[in-house]
Amino acid sequence: MSQRARNWLLVAPAGAWLLVMLVLPLSVVFVFSFGERAPSGGYVPAFTFEQYLNLPARFAAFKNTLILAPLGTFAALLIAYPLAYQLAVRTSEKWKTMLLVLVIVPFWTSILIRSYAWIFILGGRGIPALLEIVGIEDMRLINTPFAVLVGIVYGYLPLMVFPIYVSLDRLDKRLLEASSDLGAHPLTTFFKVTLPMSISGIATGCMLVFILLMGEFLIPALLGGGKVFFVGNALVDLFLQSRNWAYGSAVAMMLIIIMLVTVTLYMRLISRLNIQRDDASIM
Amino acid sequence: MEDHISKKKFMEELRRYQKGSVTRRHFLGVTGLGAATAVMGAAMPGLRATSALAASDIGDRVVLATWPNYHDQANFDMFTDQTGAFLQVNVFGSNEEMLAKLQAGGSGWDVYVPTNYTITTYVEEGLIEPLDLSKLPNYDPAAFDPRFSEAGIVDGVVYAVPKNWGTTGMAVNTKHDGGKAFTSWKDFFDRTMEDYSGRTMVHDYQLTTIGAALNYHGYSFNSVAENELADAEKLLIAVKPHLFAITSDYQPAMRSGDAWLTICWTGDGKQLNTDIPEIAYVLGKEGGELWSDYYAIPKGAPHMEAAYALINFMLDPEVNAREVLAHGYPVADSRTNALLPEEILNDPILYPAAELLNALEFGAAATLTDPNRAELIARFKSA
Numbered sequence: 001m002s003q004r005a006r007n008w009l010l011v012a013p014a015g016a017w018l019l020v021m022l023v024l025p026l027s028v029v030f031v032f033s034f035g036e037r038a039p040s041g042g043y044v045p046a047f048t049f050e051q052y053l054n055l056p057a058r059f060a061a062f063k064n065t066l067i068l069a070p071l072g073t074f075a076a077l078l079i080a081y082p083l084a085y086q087l088a089v090r091t092s093e094k095w096k097t098m099l100l101v102l103v104i105v106p107f108w109t110s111i112l113i114r115s116y117a118w119i120f121i122l123g124g125r126g127i128p129a130l131l132e133i134v135g136i137e138d139m140r141l142i143n144t145p146f147a148v149l150v151g152i153v154y155g156y157l158p159l160m161v162f163p164i165y166v167s168l169d170r171l172d173k174r175l176l177e178a179s180s181d182l183g184a185h186p187l188t189t190f191f192k193v194t195l196p197m198s199i200s201g202i203a204t205g206c207m208l209v210f211i212l213l214m215g216e217f218l219i220p221a222l223l224g225g226g227k228v229f230f231v232g233n234a235l236v237d238l239f240l241q242s243r244n245w246a247y248g249s250a251v252a253m254m255l256i257i258i259m260l261v262t263v264t265l266y267m268r269l270i271s272r273l274n275i276q277r278d279d280a281s282i283m
Numbered sequence: 284m285e286d287h288i289s290k291k292k293f294m295e296e297l298r299r300y301q302k303g304s305v306t307r308r309h310f311l312g313v314t315g316l317g318a319a320t321a322v323m324g325a326a327m328p329g330l331r332a333t334s335a336l337a338a339s340d341i342g343d344r345v346v347l348a349t350w351p352n353y354h355d356q357a358n359f360d361m362f363t364d365q366t367g368a369f370l371q372v373n374v375f376g377s378n379e380e381m382l383a384k385l386q387a388g389g390s391g392w393d394v395y396v397p398t399n400y401t402i403t404t405y406v407e408e409g410l411i412e413p414l415d416l417s418k419l420p421n422y423d424p425a426a427f428d429p430r431f432s433e434a435g436i437v438d439g440v441v442y443a444v445p446k447n448w449g450t451t452g453m454a455v456n457t458k459h460d461g462g463k464a465f466t467s468w469k470d471f472f473d474r475t476m477e478d479y480s481g482r483t484m485v486h487d488y489q490l491t492t493i494g495a496a497l498n499y500h501g502y503s504f505n506s507v508a509e510n511e512l513a514d515a516e517k518l519l520i521a522v523k524p525h526l527f528a529i530t531s532d533y534q535p536a537m538r539s540g541d542a543w544l545t546i547c548w549t550g551d552g553k554q555l556n557t558d559i560p561e562i563a564y565v566l567g568k569e570g571g572e573l574w575s576d577y578y579a580i581p582k583g584a585p586h587m588e589a590a591y592a593l594i595n596f597m598l599d600p601e602v603n604a605r606e607v608l609a610h611g612y613p614v615a616d617s618r619t620n621a622l623l624p625e626e627i628l629n630d631p632i633l634y635p636a637a638e639l640l641n642a643l644e645f646g647a648a649a650t651l652t653d654p655n656r657a658e659l660i661a662r663f664k665s666a
Contacts, residue, residue, distance in 0.1 A: 040404055040652045041379075042386050057658075061665045124541040140481065142541065143528050225528030226487055229665045237664065241379045241489070242657030243386065 026256075032249035041243025051250035058251055061234040062258070064220075068145060068230070069213035072152035073160075073206050079153060080160035080205065085194075087161075088168035089176075100165070103158050111155050115222040118154065122147050122223065143225030151219040156212065160205040167201025168194070203270045207263070214259055231255050341368050345589035348373045348381060348395040350576070351532070352550060353447075355609035362596050368589045376531040377488045378651060385410045385581055392581050393590035396446055399434035399575045400490075400646040406437045412580040414441045418591040421598035423618065431575040431615035434645075443577030444598065447612035449549030450635060450643060451491050451572035454533075456543040458561045465544075468498040468567035472522055475544065480525040482543040484533045489660035490646055491546055491572060492519070492529075498569040504643075505650045512659055519663045529664055537562060553611030553632045564632045566639045573643035575615070 001009075036046040087099055106114060120126055122141040131139050141147050171194065179189040217232030226233075231251065238248030345368045359370045373392065375381050378401045384390045386408065397405060405411035416422060422444050424432065435443035455465045461478065465471065472495075475483040485492045494504040496515035506512065527542045536542035537555055547555075552564030578594045580587065596602060600618040607614055607623060613633045614620065620628060627633060650656065 037654060039654075040408065041382065041657075057662055058665050119535070120539075123536070123539055125539055226530050226664060227523070227526065227528060234661070234665050237661050240383045241377060241487075242654075242661050243379065243383045244654070244657065 029249045029252050032245055033253045035246040035249075037244040037246050041245075043245040046246075051247045052254075054247060055250060055254055058231070058234050061229050061231045061251075062254070064145075064228060065214060065230045065232075066258070068148060068152070068220075068228075069210055069216070072149055072156070072213050073210045075149060076153045076156050076160045076209055077202065077206060080157055081164055081202070083157075084161050084164035084168055084201070088165050088171070089173070089194075103161055106154075107158060111218065112222075114155070115151055115219055118147070118151055118223055122150065142223065143227055145224070145228050147223040148220050148228045151223040152213060152216070155219060156209045159208045159212070163204035163208070164198060164201040167198040167204075171197050199270070199273060207266065210266075211259065211263065214255065341366055341589040341592045342586045343367065344369045344371055345586050345593050346371045346373065346391055346393045347593065348375060348384075348390070348392045350375060350396060352534070352554060353396070353610050353612070355605050357609075358597070358602050358605055361602075362593060365596070366589070366592055368586075368592065370593070377486075377490075379489070379657070382410075382651075390581060391585060393584040393586045394593050395579055395581060396576050397443060397579055398646070399577070400648050400651050402434055402443055402577065402579070403437055403648045404652055405579070406442060410582050411442050412582050412584065412587075414444065414580065415591070416441060419444065419595045419598065421595045421600075426616050426618045428615040428617075434575060435577045435579075443579035444594065445615050446576040446578050446597070447550075447607075447610075447614055448573070448575040449612045449633075450566055450640070451494070451546065451548055451574065452552065452564055452566040453495075454537060454545050454547035454552050454555055455563050455565055456537065456540070456559075456561055457563050459543050465563075465565050466568050468495050468569050468571070471495065471544065471546075471567065472499050472518060475522050475525050479544050481527055482541075483522075483526055484528045484530055484536060484542050484545040485519075485522075485526060486531045486533075486546050487529050487664070488531055489656045490650060492663075493656055493659060494572055494646075494650075495546055495567070498567055498571055501569060504570055504572055505647045507649060507653045507656065509655070512655055516659050516663065520666055523663065523666060548612075549633060550610045550612040553630070556632060557611070566635055566643070568639070568642065570642040570644060573640065573645055575645075 032043050033051055034047050034049070035043050036048060036050070038044045083103075087096060087103075091099060119142060122128075124142070127141060128139040131137075175193055175197075176189055179193050180186070184192065215232050216230055217236050220228045220230045220233055221236075234251055235248055235255075238244050238251060347370055349372060351374050354372075359372075363369055375384075378398050381395060381397065382401060382404065385392075385395075385405070397411075402411070427445050431448040432445045435441060435445060453465065453468075453471050457464070459479070459482070465474070471483075485495070493512070493515050496518045497506050497511060498504055499518055500511065500514050502508075502511045502514070506515075528536060530536075533542065533545040533547065534551055534555065537545055538559065547564060549564070552562075555562040556564055578597065580590045580594075584590050597606070598616075600616065600622055603614055603616060603619040604622040607619065607627065611633065
């Protein structure tokens with residue numbers, strides 16, 4: 001077998017998978033987005049830009065998603081970084097494995113059930129009831145953007161912790177000692193050595209969380225009470241309730257375009273940062 | 284590490300989820316947890332009730348697509364014991380969602396429970412199987428009030444047999460009403476913007492939510508007139524900041540006290556009122572919806588024999604009477620009513636006064652499929 005044939009053979013399974021599971025469905029969505037809703041729901045072929053022209057009707061959904069997804073990513077980063085740092089740099093080998101397992105343990109239960117638990121924690125008999133004891137009355141948490149943010153950070157934290165942990169774990173600890181021996185304040189060491197060396201982990205974590213958040217629909221539906229509406233929720237509605245496949249496809253295409261643009265810009269930014277730091281690895 | 288729970292207990296917990304809190308479209312329908320739990324049950328034979336009569340030839344399972352809080356688990360268990368067929372239950376929140384699943388194809392359902400106004404659409408789309416009544420000996424057309432059974436017959440062909448009927452009204456926690464009782468949809472929306480602000484829920488379902496807003500203005504629940512829908516939309520958008528949630532899964536928030544007011548179906552109203560007497564079930568005096576649900580078999584059901592067996596089993600008056608006692612929705616079957624206790628038959632939630640009932644309308648097929656109503660509710664939700 002020639003080298004060339006072997007190469008093709010090796011790529012074939014992944015290629016076939018991508019073709020059937022990604023390229024074909026996406027083509028269908030693309031074609032549908034120029035169609036029309038059938039009278040009793042579904043899709044009829046047509047060639048119209050009507051669906052795209054109607055996109056402003058979902059402006060609020062795009063706005064909510066584009067505010068809460070970056071915000072959630074940033075909040076997850078703020079919480080995940082110190083945790084990952086503690087695990088990678090400060091924890092003895094003996095405890096490391098066990099603590100890492102504890103980070104994953106929540107994944108053993110469905111996010112659905114865990115979000116349901118948050119409904120009770122944030123609901124009137126949960127945290128607000130505790131706040132009433134200390135005199136803060138009528139605090140509304142559930143079905144607010146804040147509740148959705150809590151759910152997001154909670155649900156996606158492990159995805160942020162792990163890449164950062166890996167990048168910090170690989171960090172040569174002698175560099176930190178050298179920095180300190182040369183008289184740098186611990187904070188200076190952190191900002192000049194540790195943080196730049198972990199940028200690839202931060203980049204990966206943020207990307208993972210951000211991309212998944214852009215398509216999120218479950219957490220806003222559960223913790224937002226149908227009032228905090230993401231693009232994902234708009235899509236569920238269009239396909240499963242109002243059965244407007246054509247318009248749903250246009251909304252999906254728009255989401256994909258927004259993702260492509262933001263992720264491309266983001267990759268550019270990160271690779272520029274990395275070149276500046278003279279560190280070629282992005283992920 | 285985790286404590287062990289017994290398999291039986293595990294299944295009970297899952298079923299509680301299915302019956303109670305984890306219900307409406309946002310989770311079960313969309314995420315398929317209902318299916319997932321049932322699949323899990325089916326995949327672990329040890330969890331299944333084994334049957335002495337397992338030799339029956341209807342197959343090992345039957346897939347039922349139904350609404351939340353709508354069955355007695357004991358009846359399901361009995362069916363499994365008698366036939367050896369395990370019941371796999373998918374729970375849905377709206378007829379639109381059921382229609383969407385069937386239109387998409389490959390639902391895998393054997394039995395589903397469409398509401399009156401959907402059946403002609405299913406027939407037109409070729410998504411429903413005409414029923415072979417010889418396989419349903421427990422179905423006695425003469426026993427049913429025709430008002431609640433006629434929608435199952437299209438062009439003389441029986442496509443669906445009646446399950447339950449009911450009304451769409453509102454559930455009010457009267458503890459907070461300051462002595463002023465709710466009597467109308469005008470009260471519902473006006474007071475949502477006043478003393479019930481932040482405490483009201485509307486369904487995540489265009490038919491009932493838009494219908495209630497139309498009733499507020501004195502229009503028909505079924506209106507598809509553009510100017511009337513525009514008025515309804517204006518009202519809904521104005522009310523939205525005052526809503527606690529837009530959800531068809533309203534029991535948990537009513538029970539926890541987070542919400543005080545919701546659009547509500549008969550059985551949910553009955554269940555809430557039984558457990559928490561200060562929650563009243565009220566029909567709007569302007570009108571509202573009267574509906575009837577049916578058992579039907581989708582075209583190409585994979586377990587056709589089991590589907591007939593299940594429907595026939597559920598139409599047994601004794602089984603049906605247990606269902607009513609469990610879920611609190613009335614039946615139109617006189618044989619079943621004869622077995623029900625007096626207090627159920629005299630319950631004003633199940634059987635409202637004639638003048639209230641006369642103001643109600645059956646939903647129309649055009650109401651469900653109207654594209655403007657579909658887009659209106661989607662705009663309202665994403666506003």
